[in-house]
Amino acid sequence: MEFENDIEIDRLLGQRLKAARQRHGLTLDAVAERSGVSRAMISRVERGESSPTAALLVRLGSGLGLSLSALLEDAGTGPLARRAAQPVWRDPASGYLRRNVSPRGTGSGFEIVEVELPAGAEVRLDSAQGAPALDQQIWVLQGRLDLTVEGVRHDLAEGDCLQMHLRGPIIYRNPGATPVRYAVILAASSGAFPGHIA
Known part of the structure; x- marks a missing residue:
């Protein structure tokens, strides 16, 4: 949707x-x-x-x-989230496209997000002060992703998967000439997802 x-x-x-x-x-x-x-x-x-x-x-x-x-989704969808009904949002600053893949309202302890970052685009994120740490994995599906997590740079190629406990700033950058697609798997913290995106 x-x-x-x-x-x-x-x-x-x-x-x-x-x-x-x-x-x-x-x-x-x-x-x-x-x-x-x-x-x-x-x-x-x-x-x-x-x-x-x-x-x-x-x-x-x-x-x-x-x-x-x-923020981007409606109420629970039940155990099946069809692709056509998965909420999609485009960041007005970077042009990156974010799709909420996981069904909502199931009580599951994790969520999956698919992201397409345009060629040459960069997204810099930082959570609010005092936000809980977020356990997430980034799995590159297509292209290359330059990821800097709390000052440590990771060059991820197609098929690579990086696990991290995110507690601070993160920079997603596409150094290539074509879009990069990646999946983000986020683990719940205390039964609720903190505010980081992928």
């Missing part, structure tokens, strides 16, 4: 962020402090007046204890 247009996804993301903030009984100021994102930016995102980047959504999501998957 691809979103109809950027305005629709911006509005939906804003509604979900606001609902999560209110569910947790948090003010805009509290989320700003937890996420490191300004109060004004959070307000613009909640009103659907800003097209948030992957980096911004990761920080906001982790400040609220939500993964990007949780």
Whole structure:
């Protein structure tokens, strides 16, 4: 399920962020402090007046204890997630395409995400302060991926799989002339996914 247009996804993301903030009984100021994102930016995102980047959504999501998957998906799908129904989102800054592959609402302790990173593109992510560490594996399906995790660089070729306990900054970069496709398998922490994306 691809979103109809950027305005629709911006509005939906804003509604979900606001609902999560209110569910947790948090003010805009509290989320700003937890996420490191300004109060004004959070307000613009909640009103659907800003097209948030992957980096911004990761920080906001982790400040609220939500993964990007949780922000992009509807309610549970049951044990089968057909490809046509899997939520797809494109980062407005890098152009990377993210597909939530795993069925939702099953109580499973992990999730699978498929990513296509355009040639020459780069995505820099950092979770909010105090967000729990994330256990994940990156499996390159096609192309090459230059991955820097907490300052340590890894050059991954097709078929390579890297496991990491992510606690800090990460940079995904496609050094090639064609898109790179990779799968990310994320393990739940305390029954919920922290806010990192892949």
